[in-house]
Amino acid sequence: MPDPTPDQTPDPGQARPGSADEAGRQRLREALVRPSRGQVVVGILLAALGFAAITQVRTNNTDNSFAGYREQDLVDVLSGLAVTSQQAQDQINQLEVTRRQLEQNRADQTAALEAAQKQAEELSILAGLAPATGPGIRVTVTEGPRPVDVDSVLDTIEELRSAGAEAMQVNGRVRLVAQSSVESAPGGLRIDGTLLTSPYVLDVIGDPHTLQGALSLVDGPIAQFRDAGATVDVQQEKALDITAVRKPVTPQFAQPQ
Amino acid sequence: MIAALGLLVGVVLGLIFTPDVPAGLDPYLPIAVVAALDAVFGALRAYLEGIFDDKVFVVSFFSNVVIAAAIVYLGDKLGVGGQLSTGVIVVLGIRIFSNVAQIRRYVFHA
Numbered sequence: 001m002p003d004p005t006p007d008q009t010p011d012p013g014q015a016r017p018g019s020a021d022e023a024g025r026q027r028l029r030e031a032l033v034r035p036s037r038g039q040v041v042v043g044i045l046l047a048a049l050g051f052a053a054i055t056q057v058r059t060n061n062t063d064n065s066f067a068g069y070r071e072q073d074l075v076d077v078l079s080g081l082a083v084t085s086q087q088a089q090d091q092i093n094q095l096e097v098t099r100r101q102l103e104q105n106r107a108d109q110t111a112a113l114e115a116a117q118k119q120a121e122e123l124s125i126l127a128g129l130a131p132a133t134g135p136g137i138r139v140t141v142t143e144g145p146r147p148v149d150v151d152s153v154l155d156t157i158e159e160l161r162s163a164g165a166e167a168m169q170v171n172g173r174v175r176l177v178a179q180s181s182v183e184s185a186p187g188g189l190r191i192d193g194t195l196l197t198s199p200y201v202l203d204v205i206g207d208p209h210t211l212q213g214a215l216s217l218v219d220g221p222i223a224q225f226r227d228a229g230a231t232v233d234v235q236q237e238k239a240l241d242i243t244a245v246r247k248p249v250t251p252q253f254a255q256p257q
Numbered sequence: 258m259i260a261a262l263g264l265l266v267g268v269v270l271g272l273i274f275t276p277d278v279p280a281g282l283d284p285y286l287p288i289a290v291v292a293a294l295d296a297v298f299g300a301l302r303a304y305l306e307g308i309f310d311d312k313v314f315v316v317s318f319f320s321n322v323v324i325a326a327a328i329v330y331l332g333d334k335l336g337v338g339g340q341l342s343t344g345v346i347v348v349l350g351i352r353i354f355s356n357v358a359q360i361r362r363y364v365f366h367a
Contacts, residue, residue, distance in 0.1 A: 020333070023307060024305035024364070041314070045297075047263040047264065048267060048269070048320050050265070058271070070333065070339055
Protein backbone atom coordinates (compact mmCIF):
# COMPACT_ATOMS: atom_id res chain seq x y z
CA MET A 1 0.00 0.00 0.00
CA PRO A 2 1.43 3.37 -0.91
CA ASP A 3 1.74 6.12 1.60
CA PRO A 4 -1.11 8.64 1.27
CA THR A 5 1.46 11.40 1.53
CA PRO A 6 4.20 10.29 -0.82
CA ASP A 7 7.08 12.66 -1.10
CA GLN A 8 9.26 10.84 -3.56
CA THR A 9 6.80 10.10 -6.34
CA PRO A 10 7.72 11.72 -9.61
CA ASP A 11 5.84 14.77 -10.73
CA PRO A 12 2.65 13.36 -12.24
CA GLY A 13 1.95 16.53 -14.16
CA GLN A 14 4.78 15.59 -16.50
CA ALA A 15 5.17 11.87 -16.08
CA ARG A 16 1.58 10.76 -16.44
CA PRO A 17 -0.44 11.09 -19.56
CA GLY A 18 -3.57 13.15 -19.72
CA SER A 19 -5.75 10.07 -19.27
CA ALA A 20 -4.53 9.66 -15.69
CA ASP A 21 -5.60 13.21 -14.92
CA GLU A 22 -8.98 12.45 -16.40
CA ALA A 23 -9.21 9.32 -14.20
CA GLY A 24 -8.41 11.47 -11.11
CA ARG A 25 -11.21 13.88 -11.92
CA GLN A 26 -13.53 11.05 -12.64
CA ARG A 27 -12.82 9.49 -9.26
CA LEU A 28 -13.41 12.80 -7.49
CA ARG A 29 -16.73 13.19 -9.25
CA GLU A 30 -17.78 9.64 -8.41
CA ALA A 31 -16.79 10.12 -4.78
CA LEU A 32 -19.02 13.17 -4.56
CA VAL A 33 -21.94 11.46 -6.27
CA ARG A 34 -21.71 7.92 -4.91
CA PRO A 35 -20.61 7.65 -1.30
CA SER A 36 -18.88 4.42 -0.34
CA ARG A 37 -18.38 2.67 2.97
CA GLY A 38 -14.73 3.77 3.20
CA GLN A 39 -15.80 7.38 3.14
CA VAL A 40 -17.48 6.99 6.52
CA VAL A 41 -14.15 6.61 8.31
CA VAL A 42 -12.72 9.52 6.39
CA GLY A 43 -15.79 11.57 7.27
CA ILE A 44 -15.41 10.80 10.96
CA LEU A 45 -11.78 11.78 10.94
CA LEU A 46 -12.52 14.97 9.01
CA ALA A 47 -15.25 15.78 11.52
CA ALA A 48 -12.70 15.39 14.31
CA LEU A 49 -10.30 17.62 12.38
CA GLY A 50 -12.92 20.30 11.81
CA PHE A 51 -13.96 20.18 15.42
CA ALA A 52 -10.38 20.54 16.64
CA ALA A 53 -9.60 23.30 14.16
CA ILE A 54 -12.66 25.33 15.13
CA THR A 55 -11.90 24.79 18.81
CA GLN A 56 -8.37 26.03 18.30
CA VAL A 57 -9.54 29.06 16.33
CA ARG A 58 -12.07 29.90 19.04
CA THR A 59 -9.46 29.51 21.76
CA ASN A 60 -7.08 31.70 19.82
CA ASN A 61 -9.71 34.38 19.36
CA THR A 62 -11.15 34.39 22.84
CA ASP A 63 -8.13 33.79 25.03
CA ASN A 64 -5.75 36.54 25.91
CA SER A 65 -2.29 36.85 24.49
CA PHE A 66 -0.75 34.57 27.11
CA ALA A 67 -2.59 31.45 25.94
CA GLY A 68 0.08 30.43 23.46
CA TYR A 69 2.97 31.15 25.84
CA ARG A 70 5.15 28.38 27.09
CA GLU A 71 6.12 27.81 30.69
CA GLN A 72 9.42 29.67 30.47
CA ASP A 73 7.81 32.62 28.67
CA LEU A 74 5.13 32.78 31.33
CA VAL A 75 7.73 32.69 34.08
CA ASP A 76 9.58 35.54 32.38
CA VAL A 77 6.38 37.55 32.00
CA LEU A 78 5.48 36.87 35.61
CA SER A 79 8.85 37.94 36.95
CA GLY A 80 8.71 41.02 34.75
CA LEU A 81 5.32 41.86 36.19
CA ALA A 82 6.63 41.25 39.69
CA VAL A 83 9.45 43.69 39.08
CA THR A 84 7.04 46.24 37.62
CA SER A 85 4.69 45.82 40.54
CA GLN A 86 7.56 46.21 42.99
CA GLN A 87 8.60 49.41 41.24
CA ALA A 88 5.04 50.69 41.32
CA GLN A 89 4.83 49.87 45.03
CA ASP A 90 8.07 51.74 45.65
CA GLN A 91 6.69 54.67 43.73
CA ILE A 92 3.51 54.58 45.80
CA ASN A 93 5.52 54.61 49.01
CA GLN A 94 7.66 57.46 47.77
CA LEU A 95 4.62 59.47 46.75
CA GLU A 96 3.00 58.84 50.10
CA VAL A 97 6.09 60.13 51.86
CA THR A 98 6.00 63.18 49.61
CA ARG A 99 2.33 63.69 50.39
CA ARG A 100 2.99 63.49 54.11
CA GLN A 101 5.79 66.02 53.74
CA LEU A 102 3.57 68.32 51.75
CA GLU A 103 0.79 68.02 54.32
CA GLN A 104 3.30 68.76 57.06
CA ASN A 105 4.53 71.72 55.06
CA ARG A 106 1.01 72.96 54.62
CA ALA A 107 0.30 72.65 58.33
CA ASP A 108 3.52 74.48 59.09
CA GLN A 109 2.66 77.16 56.59
CA THR A 110 -0.82 77.53 58.02
CA ALA A 111 0.62 77.90 61.50
CA ALA A 112 3.18 80.38 60.23
CA LEU A 113 0.47 82.29 58.42
CA GLU A 114 -1.67 82.43 61.55
CA ALA A 115 1.28 83.58 63.60
CA ALA A 116 2.10 86.20 61.01
CA GLN A 117 -1.49 87.40 60.92
CA LYS A 118 -1.60 87.59 64.70
CA GLN A 119 1.65 89.51 64.71
CA ALA A 120 0.38 91.78 61.97
CA GLU A 121 -2.72 92.55 64.04
CA GLU A 122 -0.63 93.29 67.10
CA LEU A 123 1.75 95.44 65.12
CA SER A 124 -1.06 97.28 63.45
CA ILE A 125 -2.41 98.16 66.92
CA LEU A 126 1.01 99.39 67.96
CA ALA A 127 1.40 101.30 64.70
CA GLY A 128 -2.04 102.81 65.13
CA LEU A 129 -3.44 101.23 61.97
CA ALA A 130 -6.23 99.26 63.64
CA PRO A 131 -8.84 100.08 66.28
CA ALA A 132 -8.21 98.52 69.70
CA THR A 133 -10.13 97.75 72.83
CA GLY A 134 -9.10 96.87 76.37
CA PRO A 135 -8.78 98.13 79.93
CA GLY A 136 -7.13 101.50 80.54
CA ILE A 137 -7.61 105.02 81.80
CA ARG A 138 -9.27 108.16 80.51
CA VAL A 139 -7.47 111.38 81.32
CA THR A 140 -9.42 114.59 80.87
CA VAL A 141 -7.42 117.82 80.97
CA THR A 142 -9.45 121.01 81.05
CA GLU A 143 -7.55 124.19 80.39
CA GLY A 144 -7.49 126.89 82.97
CA PRO A 145 -6.83 130.54 82.17
CA ARG A 146 -3.46 129.66 80.62
CA PRO A 147 -3.02 127.35 77.65
CA VAL A 148 -1.64 123.89 78.33
CA ASP A 149 2.10 123.61 78.04
CA VAL A 150 3.34 121.36 75.21
CA ASP A 151 6.12 120.01 77.43
CA SER A 152 3.56 118.84 79.97
CA VAL A 153 1.62 117.03 77.25
CA LEU A 154 4.81 115.37 75.99
CA ASP A 155 5.76 114.44 79.55
CA THR A 156 2.35 112.88 80.02
CA ILE A 157 2.69 110.85 76.83
CA GLU A 158 6.20 109.71 77.75
CA GLU A 159 5.17 108.71 81.25
CA LEU A 160 2.26 106.74 79.90
CA ARG A 161 4.53 105.03 77.39
CA SER A 162 7.04 104.09 80.02
CA ALA A 163 4.17 102.73 82.10
CA GLY A 164 3.29 100.34 79.31
CA ALA A 165 0.62 102.19 77.35
CA GLU A 166 -0.22 100.19 74.28
CA ALA A 167 -2.60 102.45 72.41
CA MET A 168 -3.51 106.10 72.90
CA GLN A 169 -5.85 108.59 71.29
CA VAL A 170 -6.64 112.21 71.91
CA ASN A 171 -10.20 113.56 71.81
CA GLY A 172 -11.23 110.45 69.86
CA ARG A 173 -9.68 111.92 66.73
CA VAL A 174 -5.93 111.51 66.77
CA ARG A 175 -4.10 108.25 67.40
CA LEU A 176 -0.78 108.69 69.16
CA VAL A 177 2.00 106.58 67.71
CA ALA A 178 5.79 106.68 67.63
CA GLN A 179 5.84 109.32 64.89
CA SER A 180 3.25 111.57 66.49
CA SER A 181 4.22 115.19 66.94
CA VAL A 182 2.81 117.73 69.37
CA GLU A 183 3.11 121.48 68.94
CA SER A 184 1.34 124.48 70.38
CA ALA A 185 -1.02 126.37 68.15
CA PRO A 186 -3.30 129.35 68.56
CA GLY A 187 -6.42 128.20 70.43
CA GLY A 188 -5.14 124.77 71.38
CA LEU A 189 -2.67 122.04 70.43
CA ARG A 190 -1.71 120.76 67.00
CA ILE A 191 -1.15 116.99 67.18
CA ASP A 192 -0.14 115.29 63.94
CA GLY A 193 -1.42 118.28 62.02
CA THR A 194 -4.87 118.22 63.65
CA LEU A 195 -5.90 121.20 65.78
CA LEU A 196 -7.40 120.07 69.08
CA THR A 197 -8.95 122.26 71.72
CA SER A 198 -9.65 121.95 75.44
CA PRO A 199 -10.83 119.79 77.07
CA TYR A 200 -8.27 117.23 76.01
CA VAL A 201 -9.47 113.69 76.52
CA LEU A 202 -6.66 111.14 76.47
CA ASP A 203 -7.75 107.48 76.13
CA VAL A 204 -4.98 105.04 77.04
CA ILE A 205 -5.08 101.22 76.92
CA GLY A 206 -2.76 99.49 79.37
CA ASP A 207 -2.71 98.39 83.00
CA PRO A 208 -4.98 101.02 84.68
CA HIS A 209 -3.17 101.04 88.06
CA THR A 210 0.30 101.40 86.53
CA LEU A 211 -0.86 104.10 84.16
CA GLN A 212 -2.57 106.09 86.89
CA GLY A 213 0.43 105.65 89.13
CA ALA A 214 2.71 106.97 86.44
CA LEU A 215 0.65 110.13 86.11
CA SER A 216 0.31 110.72 89.84
CA LEU A 217 4.03 110.95 90.65
CA VAL A 218 5.33 113.84 92.71
CA ASP A 219 6.12 116.52 90.14
CA GLY A 220 4.48 114.23 87.61
CA PRO A 221 2.27 115.23 84.68
CA ILE A 222 -0.82 115.79 86.76
CA ALA A 223 1.08 118.04 89.10
CA GLN A 224 2.47 119.99 86.13
CA PHE A 225 -1.01 120.49 84.65
CA ARG A 226 -2.40 121.62 87.99
CA ASP A 227 0.48 124.01 88.48
CA ALA A 228 -0.48 125.49 85.13
CA GLY A 229 -4.05 126.03 86.34
CA ALA A 230 -5.69 123.17 84.49
CA THR A 231 -7.95 120.59 86.02
CA VAL A 232 -7.12 116.97 85.52
CA ASP A 233 -9.51 114.07 85.91
CA VAL A 234 -8.32 110.45 85.68
CA GLN A 235 -10.80 107.60 85.38
CA GLN A 236 -9.98 103.90 85.26
CA GLU A 237 -12.00 102.04 82.63
CA LYS A 238 -12.53 98.28 82.37
CA ALA A 239 -13.20 98.46 78.65
CA LEU A 240 -11.97 101.31 76.57
CA ASP A 241 -12.48 101.59 72.80
CA ILE A 242 -9.87 103.35 70.73
CA THR A 243 -11.35 104.04 67.34
CA ALA A 244 -9.02 106.61 65.79
CA VAL A 245 -6.56 105.15 63.30
CA ARG A 246 -3.64 106.41 61.31
CA LYS A 247 -3.15 105.99 57.61
CA PRO A 248 -0.34 103.56 56.85
CA VAL A 249 2.84 105.35 55.82
CA THR A 250 5.44 103.77 53.61
CA PRO A 251 8.91 104.82 54.67
CA GLN A 252 10.58 106.86 51.96
CA PHE A 253 14.15 106.86 53.18
CA ALA A 254 14.49 104.17 55.80
CA GLN A 255 15.03 100.74 54.29
CA PRO A 256 14.94 97.43 56.12
CA GLN A 257 18.48 96.40 56.92
CA MET B 258 -19.60 13.22 -0.14
CA ILE B 259 -19.68 11.68 3.29
CA ALA B 260 -16.16 13.06 3.88
CA ALA B 261 -17.25 16.61 3.03
CA LEU B 262 -20.33 16.18 5.21
CA GLY B 263 -18.15 14.92 8.06
CA LEU B 264 -15.96 18.02 7.85
CA LEU B 265 -19.05 20.22 7.86
CA VAL B 266 -20.52 18.37 10.86
CA GLY B 267 -17.26 18.76 12.79
CA VAL B 268 -17.13 22.50 12.12
CA VAL B 269 -20.75 22.94 13.15
CA LEU B 270 -20.27 20.91 16.32
CA GLY B 271 -17.22 23.01 17.20
CA LEU B 272 -19.21 26.19 16.64
CA ILE B 273 -22.13 24.96 18.75
CA PHE B 274 -20.29 23.51 21.72
CA THR B 275 -17.28 25.87 21.72
CA PRO B 276 -15.38 23.59 24.11
CA ASP B 277 -12.47 24.81 26.16
CA VAL B 278 -9.12 23.36 25.36
CA PRO B 279 -7.71 21.54 28.40
CA ALA B 280 -4.70 23.37 29.74
CA GLY B 281 -2.41 20.39 29.19
CA LEU B 282 -3.37 20.08 25.53
CA ASP B 283 -3.07 23.76 24.80
CA PRO B 284 0.34 23.78 23.04
CA TYR B 285 -0.36 20.56 21.11
CA LEU B 286 -3.74 21.20 19.54
CA PRO B 287 -2.59 23.64 16.82
CA ILE B 288 0.26 21.33 15.85
CA ALA B 289 -2.10 18.36 15.81
CA VAL B 290 -4.53 20.24 13.57
CA VAL B 291 -1.81 21.11 11.08
CA ALA B 292 -0.52 17.52 11.09
CA ALA B 293 -4.03 16.22 10.44
CA LEU B 294 -4.41 18.72 7.60
CA ASP B 295 -1.22 17.32 6.11
CA ALA B 296 -2.63 13.79 6.30
CA VAL B 297 -5.91 14.93 4.71
CA PHE B 298 -4.19 16.60 1.77
CA GLY B 299 -1.95 13.57 1.31
CA ALA B 300 -5.04 11.37 1.23
CA LEU B 301 -6.75 13.62 -1.30
CA ARG B 302 -3.72 13.44 -3.52
CA ALA B 303 -3.55 9.65 -3.21
CA TYR B 304 -7.23 9.48 -4.03
CA LEU B 305 -6.72 11.46 -7.20
CA GLU B 306 -3.85 9.18 -8.11
CA GLY B 307 -6.09 6.17 -7.56
CA ILE B 308 -3.97 4.70 -4.78
CA PHE B 309 -6.13 5.77 -1.83
CA ASP B 310 -6.74 3.27 0.94
CA ASP B 311 -8.82 4.19 3.94
CA LYS B 312 -6.79 2.04 6.35
CA VAL B 313 -3.61 3.82 5.35
CA PHE B 314 -5.36 7.15 5.74
CA VAL B 315 -6.55 6.35 9.27
CA VAL B 316 -3.09 5.17 10.32
CA SER B 317 -1.30 8.13 8.75
CA PHE B 318 -3.83 10.57 10.22
CA PHE B 319 -3.28 9.36 13.77
CA SER B 320 0.45 8.79 13.41
CA ASN B 321 0.86 12.31 12.04
CA VAL B 322 -1.05 13.79 14.95
CA VAL B 323 0.69 11.68 17.58
CA ILE B 324 4.18 12.24 16.20
CA ALA B 325 3.67 15.99 15.85
CA ALA B 326 2.36 16.25 19.41
CA ALA B 327 5.17 14.01 20.67
CA ILE B 328 7.82 16.16 19.00
CA VAL B 329 6.37 19.31 20.58
CA TYR B 330 6.10 17.58 23.96
CA LEU B 331 9.73 16.51 23.72
CA GLY B 332 10.68 20.05 22.71
CA ASP B 333 8.87 21.42 25.77
CA LYS B 334 10.75 19.00 28.00
CA LEU B 335 14.04 20.00 26.37
CA GLY B 336 13.24 23.68 26.71
CA VAL B 337 13.06 24.30 22.94
CA GLY B 338 9.31 23.80 22.59
CA GLY B 339 8.72 27.08 20.75
CA GLN B 340 11.44 26.50 18.18
CA LEU B 341 10.58 22.86 17.67
CA SER B 342 6.88 23.55 17.11
CA THR B 343 7.88 26.20 14.59
CA GLY B 344 10.03 23.58 12.86
CA VAL B 345 7.19 21.06 12.79
CA ILE B 346 4.84 23.69 11.35
CA VAL B 347 7.39 24.55 8.64
CA VAL B 348 7.91 20.92 7.63
CA LEU B 349 4.18 20.17 7.58
CA GLY B 350 3.55 23.38 5.67
CA ILE B 351 6.05 22.36 2.99
CA ARG B 352 4.41 18.94 2.69
CA ILE B 353 0.96 20.51 2.46
CA PHE B 354 2.12 22.87 -0.27
CA SER B 355 3.69 20.08 -2.36
CA ASN B 356 0.59 17.90 -1.95
CA VAL B 357 -1.69 20.76 -2.91
CA ALA B 358 0.50 21.38 -5.98
CA GLN B 359 -0.03 17.79 -7.08
CA ILE B 360 -3.79 18.00 -6.39
CA ARG B 361 -3.93 21.17 -8.41
CA ARG B 362 -2.29 19.43 -11.38
CA TYR B 363 -4.84 16.63 -11.23
CA VAL B 364 -7.87 18.83 -10.83
CA PHE B 365 -7.02 21.83 -12.99
CA HIS B 366 -4.32 20.33 -15.26
CA ALA B 367 -2.14 23.24 -14.27
